[in-house]
Amino acid sequence: MSSAASHPAATPEGAHPFPHGHLTGIDGLQPWEIAFLLDEAEQWVALNRAATKHDDRLAGLTQINAFFENSTRTLLSFEIAGKRLGADVVNMHAAQSSVKKGETLLDTAITLNAMRPDIIVMRHGSSGAVQLIADKVDCPVLNAGDGWHEHPTQALLDALTIRRRKGAIAKQRVAICGDILHSRVARSNILALTALGAEVRVVAPPTLMPPAVERLGVTAFTDFDAGLDGCDVVMMLRLQTERMKSGLVPSAREYFALYGLTRERLEKAAPDALVMHPGPMNRGIEIASDIADDLDRSAITEQVEMGVAVRMACLDVLTRKGRGVEGWV
Ligand code: NCD
Numbered sequence: 001m002s003s004a005a006s007h008p009a010a011t012p013e014g015a016h017p018f019p020h021g022h023l024t025g026i027d028g029l030q031p032w033e034i035a036f037l038l039d040e041a042e043q044w045v046a047l048n049r050a051a052t053k054h055d056d057r058l059a060g061l062t063q064i065n066a067f068f069e070n071s072t073r074t075l076l077s078f079e080i081a082g083k084r085l086g087a088d089v090v091n092m093h094a095a096q097s098s099v100k101k102g103e104t105l106l107d108t109a110i111t112l113n114a115m116r117p118d119i120i121v122m123r124h125g126s127s128g129a130v131q132l133i134a135d136k137v138d139c140p141v142l143n144a145g146d147g148w149h150e151h152p153t154q155a156l157l158d159a160l161t162i163r164r165r166k167g168a169i170a171k172q173r174v175a176i177c178g179d180i181l182h183s184r185v186a187r188s189n190i191l192a193l194t195a196l197g198a199e200v201r202v203v204a205p206p207t208l209m210p211p212a213v214e215r216l217g218v219t220a221f222t223d224f225d226a227g228l229d230g231c232d233v234v235m236m237l238r239l240q241t242e243r244m245k246s247g248l249v250p251s252a253r254e255y256f257a258l259y260g261l262t263r264e265r266l267e268k269a270a271p272d273a274l275v276m277h278p279g280p281m282n283r284g285i286e287i288a289s290d291i292a293d294d295l296d297r298s299a300i301t302e303q304v305e306m307g308v309a310v311r312m313a314c315l316d317v318l319t320r321k322g323r324g325v326e327g328w329v
Contacts, residue, residue: 009035009170009196016327018317022141025150026191033234034192037313044309045160048084058087059166061118061319064132066108067144068094068124073279073304074144074153078121081311087118105129106136113137119319122146127184140318145184148243153314154278155188157307159196161299162233162326164306165274167196170197175219175227175269177203178237178259178286181210182244185278186237190216203227205259207248224259235276236261252285262288266297274299 010263011032018033026034047053051307063082068077075091082089092112101121103111105124113122113136120141134141145151163169174193180186180202193200194217202213203221213220221227228234239249249255266273275291275298283289292298320328 005020006130007190011306021318021321022143023152023318024131024134024141024143026152026155026195027150027189029191029195031195031197034159035155037310037317038154038155038163038311040317041156041160041306041309044081044084044312046307047166047312048305048308053084054086055084056086057320057323058085058118058319060270061087061323063087063089063119063315064092064112064115064117064123065089065121065144066094066112067122068129069145071123071144073246073329074123077304077307078142078144078311078315081308081315082121084308085312085315087315090117093263095312109136110135113139118322119315122149139322142314142318146183148182148187149184150164150183150188151278152188152189152192153307153311154185155192156314157303157310158185158189158235158276158278160306160310161303162193162198162274163278165299165302169193171199172232173230173270174233174235175201175203175221175231176235176237177224177227177261179208179239179244180204180213180237181208181248182240183237187216189235190218191242192219201227201231203259205249205255224265225268228265231269231273233274233276234266234269236281237278237282238282239285254281256285256298259298260284260286260288261291263291266291273297276300276303278303 009031019034065078085285108273117139119139123144124146127149130143166172176186190200200218202218203224206222253276277300
């Protein structure tokens, strides 16, 4: 008999699998709720590999993708996810919106809400902005990345990629490497992977290491080789220069010499270590091209594939209550 204590990813008897109105972060989710979303995503991986990729469970619903910050893969992924589920998907780019005319975030929220969307997917440059909107509108809100705070669907797609490639997440030794300080991807991944029982390490230069990061249940390394030792998964992060004050990194060349993932360095990790990167990649700065493109080692394109499936699962689950699905009202 499995118990919640020995299997943190098993839903305890009588518990609702996902009792949340929004997905603003991994923070606050129980391990079994994270595992539930991953399980739900599996059916969409299968559908997305079929010749005809369509399900109409969101037919008649309006999905607004409100992106106040640049995005290529996340926006496209949410758009494809919504369309494959039959939703009417509308993209709002801040550059073309009234935000540029000085409208406040709350006024934008009120405006979007008045159009009666059934779900809002939002990306914003400020940490906490997505929660602010979630508190003001009548429909579910999904965080597609807010400032340095969280990027929950990225962590879910990374977890799904690891689970499929390695068979499990519990006990995997995962090194998240690079610009941890500015990374919402790192934060959401730390929360999700530790919740699911992985041994998580963070590797960064001292200037890019968040203070007291150990409080999140990870081990911190400033020496890349030591941090990689025996790792099953090596997750590289982009140097997020747009969020940096100057002087945190001496030069791109020096950064690559100390913290860039090369084939030689990867030998410190487990022989079958999986290489991951959320994209966009800076080739030759945090990762060498031959590693990024090595299909035996790199799961980078698989991460993108899993992203669509995970987002379909989140869109489906969050709209169940509104659609009156039994057990979700
Ligand atoms: C990440 C993001 O926007 O936080 N990218 C993504 O969503 N795939 C990481 C990054 O920008 O480096």
